[in-house]
Amino acid sequence: MWQNFLISLEIMGKGMLGIFVVIGLLTLAVSMMGKLSAHGDQEGQEHKD
Numbered sequence: 001m002w003q004n005f006l007i008s009l010e011i012m013g014k015g016m017l018g019i020f021v022v023i024g025l026l027t028l029a030v031s032m033m034g035k036l037s038a039h040g041d042q043e044g045q046e047h048k049d
């Protein structure tokens with residue numbers, strides 16, 4: 001019984017780690033896209049407020 005519980009904790013830990021890695025990659029991708037689009041706006045266009 002105790003062995004099954006430890007195995008389930010290991011599986012759960014790997015799943016949670018995977019979720020955090022994916023969230024980190026998505027955050028990084030969104031921030032890079034924001035920086036790239038902001039850089040493109042500054043080059044040849046004026047900001048309209």
